[in-house]
Amino acid sequence: MTNVDVERLVAEMTAWRRDLHAHPEFGFEEKRTAAFVAAKLRAFGLDEVAENVGGTGVVGTLRRGAGNRAIALRADMDALRITEQGTAAYCSTRPGTMHACGHDGHTAMLLGAAKFLAEEGGFDGTVRFIFQPAEEWGKGAQAMLADGLMERFAFDEIYGLHNMPGLPVGKFETRPGAIMSAEDNFEITLRGVGGHAARPHAGNETLVAACATVVNLQTIVSRRLSPADIAVVSVTEVITDGTRNALPGLARILGDARSFRPEVSARIEEQMRTIAKGTADAYGCAVEVNYTREFVPLQNDPALVDHAFSAAGVVFGAENVGVAAEPMTGSEDFARFLAHVPGCFVFIGNGTQSAPLHNPTYDFNDDALIFGARFHAEIARQRLAVPDAGQ
Ligand SMILES: [Zn+2]
Ligand SMILES: [Zn+2]
Numbered sequence: 001m002t003n004v005d006v007e008r009l010v011a012e013m014t015a016w017r018r019d020l021h022a023h024p025e026f027g028f029e030e031k032r033t034a035a036f037v038a039a040k041l042r043a044f045g046l047d048e049v050a051e052n053v054g055g056t057g058v059v060g061t062l063r064r065g066a067g068n069r070a071i072a073l074r075a076d077m078d079a080l081r082i083t084e085q086g087t088a089a090y091c092s093t094r095p096g097t098m099h100a101c102g103h104d105g106h107t108a109m110l111l112g113a114a115k116f117l118a119e120e121g122g123f124d125g126t127v128r129f130i131f132q133p134a135e136e137w138g139k140g141a142q143a144m145l146a147d148g149l150m151e152r153f154a155f156d157e158i159y160g161l162h163n164m165p166g167l168p169v170g171k172f173e174t175r176p177g178a179i180m181s182a183e184d185n186f187e188i189t190l191r192g193v194g195g196h197a198a199r200p201h202a203g204n205e206t207l208v209a210a211c212a213t214v215v216n217l218q219t220i221v222s223r224r225l226s227p228a229d230i231a232v233v234s235v236t237e238v239i240t241d242g243t244r245n246a247l248p249g250l251a252r253i254l255g256d257a258r259s260f261r262p263e264v265s266a267r268i269e270e271q272m273r274t275i276a277k278g279t280a281d282a283y284g285c286a287v288e289v290n291y292t293r294e295f296v297p298l299q300n301d302p303a304l305v306d307h308a309f310s311a312a313g314v315v316f317g318a319e320n321v322g323v324a325a326e327p328m329t330g331s332e333d334f335a336r337f338l339a340h341v342p343g344c345f346v347f348i349g350n351g352t353q354s355a356p357l358h359n360p361t362y363d364f365n366d367d368a369l370i371f372g373a374r375f376h377a378e379i380a381r382q383r384l385a386v387p388d389a390g391q
Pocket of ligand 1: 100101136357358
């Protein structure tokens, strides 16, 4: 790309990103965003643009040459139910909803890559541009897959990226194997007999049992998992039906567990059920455990990580490409695609001054746009190399 091309693309992507930022939409409600994306892809001259894939998902297809391989590049489009506290001119026009995870930036970067590749080509085969809904819920990828994504828009491998606050702009990180965790949610419901605060012995109140359960759950990671396994079990809410002078007959304990292997997730659930039952029995309460798996662990394919490093070296410079030191205990819906094809998920710097993700003052850093767009375009070109280019 010449400097003029870069400047023009950056200006366009910045305008798109700020427009999307001002009009955030929650998962599966991305109607305006999806229409915006589809209109742009059609304007760029893509071969096919399919809307309403898995609800509000959009898939653009671009073909060049005679190659029969296809690679997918994926962005997420949804916002969060957070009220923005930023002061930018383009801040959210929708109170209670904001792009606090930078998916506005991810969408703008993938649009930038689509525009560049549509204009410049330089690859042989098929590129699928996947704009998925509802990443934050962990439901959008499954919705697209259930709607026939793999059958209707076949591809051999998939790449995705996320911005990373704290990592300088122009830096790139990924790692082979586990990079982001599974997320499981749990709800433990204790039932007993509440009553007068002055007469606890007359019933089986549930609050002390709930507190004991919360403490006992702390032993799952510390005493029931191998020290070699990374996991987190967090209780986030305890809710009762008690009041100041009445003991509760109902207590609900809610929380979230993270892990990187299905065996570990299964072990956490098994131990949680044992502890909940044993503790409830000790306090004379009945208990029910509802344990659900919201996100699966994200496992990067080692060969594709090498390909990503190769493309990132061209875009970021080899000295700015690193191996993430540790897997992250955050979760990503991108992992669902990897049950079907190998994939690689990467992080790009959002700057050292960036507010954390999901913070009401967070904003995507527009300086990162060109890096993401060029990475997408470069990986497509390298993985669908034109035969005459000598590869
Ligand atoms: Zn998020
Ligand atoms: Zn995100």
